Amino acid sequence: MKVALQVTCVNDAMFPDTGKAVVRLLRRLGVDVDFPAAQTCCGQPMVNTGYLDEAVPVVRAFVDAFAGYDAIVTPSGSCAGSARHQHAIVAERSGDPALAKAVEQTAPRTYELTEFLVDVLGVTDVGAYFPHRVTYHPTCHSLRMLGVGDRPRQLLEQVRGIQLVDLPMATECCGFGGTFALKNADTSVAMGADKARHVRDTGAEVLVAGDNSCLMHIGGMLSRQRAGVRVMHLAEVLAATEASEGDSDGPAVDARAESFEGDAR
Amino acid sequence: MSGTFVGMPAFPTAARAALGDTQLRRNLAHATHTIRDKRARVVAEVEDWEELRIAGAAVKEAALRDLATHLETLEASLVRAGATVHWARDAEEACAIVASVTRAHGADEVVKVKSMATQEIGLNEALEAEGIAAWETDLAELIVQLGEDLPSHILVPAIHRNRAEIREIFRRRMGAVGRPAPEALTDEPAVLAGAAREHLREKFLRARVAVSGANFAVADTGTLVVVESEGNGRMCLTLPEVLISVVGIEKVVATWDELDPLLRLLPRSSTGERMNPYTSTWSGLTPGDGPQEVHVVLLDNGRTRALADEVGRQALRCIRCSACLNVCPVYERVGGHAYGSVYPGPIGAILNPLLNGVSDEQTASLPYASSLCGACFEVCPVRIDIPSVLVDQRAAVIDSHRGDRVPKQEALAMKAAAWTFADARRLRWAERASGLAGRVLGRFSRTTLPGGRTAAGRLPGPAAGWTGARDLPAPPRESFRQWWDRTDGGRDGGRQGDGS
Ligand code: SF4
Numbered sequence: 125m126k127v128a129l130q131v132t133c134v135n136d137a138m139f140p141d142t143g144k145a146v147v148r149l150l151r152r153l154g155v156d157v158d159f160p161a162a163q164t165c166c167g168q169p170m171v172n173t174g175y176l177d178e179a180v181p182v183v184r185a186f187v188d189a190f191a192g193y194d195a196i197v198t199p200s201g202s203c204a205g206s207a208r209h210q211h212a213i214v215a216e217r218s219g220d221p222a223l224a225k226a227v228e229q230t231a232p233r234t235y236e237l238t239e240f241l242v243d244v245l246g247v248t249d250v251g252a253y254f255p256h257r258v259t260y261h262p263t264c265h266s267l268r269m270l271g272v273g274d275r276p277r278q279l280l281e282q283v284r285g286i287q288l289v290d291l292p293m294a295t296e297c298c299g300f301g302g303t304f305a306l307k308n309a310d311t312s313v314a315m316g317a318d319k320a321r322h323v324r325d326t327g328a329e330v331l332v333a334g335d336n337s338c339l340m341h342i343g344g345m346l347s348r349q350r351a352g353v354r355v356m357h358l359a360e361v362l363a364a365t366e367a368s369e370g371d372s373d374g375p376a377v378d379a380r381a382e383s384f385e386g387d388a389r
Numbered sequence: 390m391s392g393t394f395v396g397m398p399a400f401p402t403a404a405r406a407a408l409g410d411t412q413l414r415r416n417l418a419h420a421t422h423t424i425r426d427k428r429a430r431v432v433a434e435v436e437d438w439e440e441l442r443i444a445g446a447a448v449k450e451a452a453l454r455d456l457a458t459h460l461e462t463l464e465a466s467l468v469r470a471g472a473t474v475h476w477a478r479d480a481e482e483a484c485a486i487v488a489s490v491t492r493a494h495g496a497d498e499v500v501k502v503k504s505m506a507t508q509e510i511g512l513n514e515a516l517e518a519e520g521i522a523a524w525e526t527d528l529a530e531l532i533v534q535l536g537e538d539l540p541s542h543i544l545v546p547a548i549h550r551n552r553a554e555i556r557e558i559f560r561r562r563m564g565a566v567g568r569p570a571p572e573a574l575t576d577e578p579a580v581l582a583g584a585a586r587e588h589l590r591e592k593f594l595r596a597r598v599a600v601s602g603a604n605f606a607v608a609d610t611g612t613l614v615v616v617e618s619e620g621n622g623r624m625c626l627t628l629p630e631v632l633i634s635v636v637g638i639e640k641v642v643a644t645w646d647e648l649d650p651l652l653r654l655l656p657r658s659s660t661g662e663r664m665n666p667y668t669s670t671w672s673g674l675t676p677g678d679g680p681q682e683v684h685v686v687l688l689d690n691g692r693t694r695a696l697a698d699e700v701g702r703q704a705l706r707c708i709r710c711s712a713c714l715n716v717c718p719v720y721e722r723v724g725g726h727a728y729g730s731v732y733p734g735p736i737g738a739i740l741n742p743l744l745n746g747v748s749d750e751q752t753a754s755l756p757y758a759s760s761l762c763g764a765c766f767e768v769c770p771v772r773i774d775i776p777s778v779l780v781d782q783r784a785a786v787i788d789s790h791r792g793d794r795v796p797k798q799e800a801l802a803m804k805a806a807a808w809t810f811a812d813a814r815r816l817r818w819a820e821r822a823s824g825l826a827g828r829v830l831g832r833f834s835r836t837t838l839p840g841g842r843t844a845a846g847r848l849p850g851p852a853a854g855w856t857g858a859r860d861l862p863a864p865p866r867e868s869f870r871q872w873w874d875r876t877d878g879g880r881d882g883g884r885q886g887d888g889s
Contacts, residue, residue, distance in 0.1 A: 131869050131870075133810065133816070135869060136816075136820065136868050136869040136870055137819075137820050137823055137864060137868050137869075138862065138864060138865070139865075140865055140867065140868055140869035140872055143869040143872075143873075144869070144872065144879060147878060147879055148879070158878075159869075159870070159873050159878060161813055161870065161873075161874075162813045163813060164809075164810040164811070164812070164813050164816045165806075165810040165816075167810070169803075169806065170803055170806070170807055171780060172761060172780055172783070173783060173787070173799070173803065174756075174780070174782075174783030174784045174785075174786055174787035174788075175784075175787055175800070175803045175807070176784045176787075176788075178803050178804060178806075178807035179807070181807055181808075181810070181811035182807055182810040182811060184811070185810060185811055185812065185813070189813070209777075210780075264760070264761070264762035264763055264764075265761075265763070267763075268762070268763035268764070268766070268767055269763060269776075295764075296718055297718045297760050297762035297764065299718065299760055300760065301759070301760025301761055301762070302760075302761070303757075304757065304759065304760045304761070305854070305855060306851055306852075306854040306855060307401060307757050307854075308400070308401050308404060308719075308757065308758065309401075309854040309855070309857065309858070310401070310404060310405045310408050311401075311404050311408065311719055311722060311723055311758075312760070313858040313859070314408050314722045315718050315719070315722065315760070316858075316859070340859075340861070340862070341859060343838070343839070343860075344855070344858075344859025344860045344861055345858065345859050345860075346839065347836070347838045347839055347844070347859075347860035348858065348859055348860050351839070352839060353839060354838075354839035354840035355839075355840070356840070
């Protein structure tokens with residue numbers, strides 16, 4: 125099986141550790157994952173803001189980059205949803221039957237990470253170790269657009285050392301919503317404030333989700349509140365093992381070193 | 390423009406003001422969660438709910454497909470049953486018809502059973518201009534009218550008021566328009582309802598003309614259906630001599646059979662009740678029983694425009710249950726007024742642009758009044774894919790600006806992003822630049838994010854909308870693709886977690 129990582133533009137530019145975690149995790153599970161260098165973005169930022177014409181070349185880049193792969197794995201419910209539900213709309217808009225045909229190939233082969241792990245690889249115990257108090261936020265697109273259901277939970281429950289606590293009102297939107305976060309910043313922040321409150325109520329140290337863009341929003345608020353809660357992509361939790369925790373390379377330790385380094389220069 | 394509140398600012402501005410209204414926030418959070426939970430409970434009781442939704446959607450879809458035929462059948466059946474049928478292209482025509490029928494009977498007042506269509510056309514204001522008083526008889530609608538307020542919810546137009554506020558409105562305003570509130574008025578719900586009942590009874594018994602809408606119209610029998618839960622509707626529909634019903638053309642269904650799924654879906658979705666308390670049906674007039682003159686105004690007012698929209702036409706399936714409002718995280722926080730229309734919430738965010746077009750700024754802001762979380766689609770009893778229609782209406786907004794001589798800043802940014810994303814080589818360059826920016830931003834940053842990354846600090850321009858309330862990590866020095874290239878996908882070059 126030829127498997128490609130669609131890292132997503134946000135992870136590529138802002139959260140490379142998530143991409144590295146997916147690579148580490150999949151290799152550990154015996155999947156030789158490839159990163160097609162021609163990939164860019166799924167086109168969702170354009171589509172969801174109403175710029176359908178602008179999305180056409182982006183979707184074209186997507187189908188070109190991933191042609192010929194049996195599975196396209198992405199650590200984002202939102203981007204998987206875009207590939208599966210929106211690419212056909214963009215292709216229709218383009219009026220190019222070749223693009224529509226190509227989308228028919230890539231769309232059903234695009235999997236959100238937990239779908240790929242549970243449905244395609246058939247694993248729930250990925251051999252992870254993460255000794256922290258964690259709460260999980262199911263992002264709207266993974267929950268309602270893709271219907272990933274309890275797959276993330278199944279995976280988290282098998283993680284050794286984890287203390288998983290339920291998030292109150294978990295299925296409520298965090299208020300990110302792409303450009304909504306900027307266009308309707310006040311409403312977005314009002315929604316995020318409630319999400320942050322629920323997260324804090326759990327007493328969790330780490331908030332985990334399957335979409336870094338939602339985490340960037342909730343985490344940005346928690347950080348501004350100096351709440352003492354960090355956010356982490358599910359892939360990074362699943363990639364963590366006794367070895368990675370054990371060589372004192374835990375994120376906090378790593379980061380501390382990095383910030384000293386920053387000060388020194 | 391009909392159906393919209395005159396002079397309302399665009400959604401983000403109106404929302405900002407609403408978010409600061411603490412009483413509103415509290416009232417809405419409480420009310421929406423109560424109805425939401427109640428709905429969830431009674432829906433969970435129905436094993437074949439999903440099949441029922443599919444049936445409901447199919448029934449409405451079929452009716453819309455042959456709308457013209459059904460409407461002609463409806464007209465013929467109504468006329469056969471002794472009713473007079475009027476066709477109204479827009480709000481103005483519809484209001485003029487109602488006013489002229491009322492005046493023909495020498496009446497200077499009408500009693501009304503709650504109706505979205507008459508709200509949409511601004512009937513009360515139009516009648517007032519003609520010297521005709523329109524009395525709302527639904528409890529929540531009465532509260533809005535007495536408070537000289539605007540409705541903020543499809544089903545519970547006074548949802549933004551709590552009982553203390555309602556008591557105050559009754560005490561101050563009832564006397565001016567009829568029987569005053571009793572001296573001993575408290576804010577007990579039963580006492581408030583009692584005061585409203587006394588106040589309204591006088592009007593029911595006096596009025597000679599009533600105005601209603603209809604939830605459904607059955608074509609083959611010419612039957613109109615009104616679904617309500619206070620009994621005020623039945624009073625309006627039976628006591629006066631003349632009954633005028635304003636009915637949107639999308640309300641038609643072919644036969645009584647089609648009502649079956651719809652009448653099962655509606656009460657559970659809207660009020661969280663298993664069965665609706667008062668369901669009134671009438672077919673034209675019955676000699677010696679009820680109103681002896683029955684008028685039906687079939688209203689277009691943008692509906693044929695919506696029908697012509699391939700993606701958006703599904704919005705005409707809406708049975709006005711308001712479930713989408715009650716689950717909407719945006720509506721829950723900003724309330725109905727911010728949408729500037731009698732149709733607020735998710736359905737309003739698609740219906741207003743579909744009915745009216747997106748040429749004015751206020752309506753054009755509505756499709757963006759959503760985080761696209763999809764909670765509305767999940768509960769909609771007739772399976773309207775609201776998120777997809779929202780996205781499609783956003784495209785309509787953008788397309789309407791494609792000819793602009795001076796493009797918006799956002800349009801330029803999107804074009805630039807599309808250009809960058811069209812070719813991975815360009816993206817690689819952009820990431821180099823962002824990595825550099827990250828170093829600069831990181832140097833000036835005073836904030837370490839939980840987990841250790843440095844924050845980007847407060848940014849200028851549109852990004853200020855983000856950093857005003859949320860920290861943002863500075864871009865990493867090395868993007869994922871740079872790391873992949875440098876380490877051959879992590880196969881050589883040290884620890885995989887090491888990006889510096
Ligand atoms: S769109 Fe659906 S959920 Fe919303 S009011 Fe209409 S029928 Fe109800």
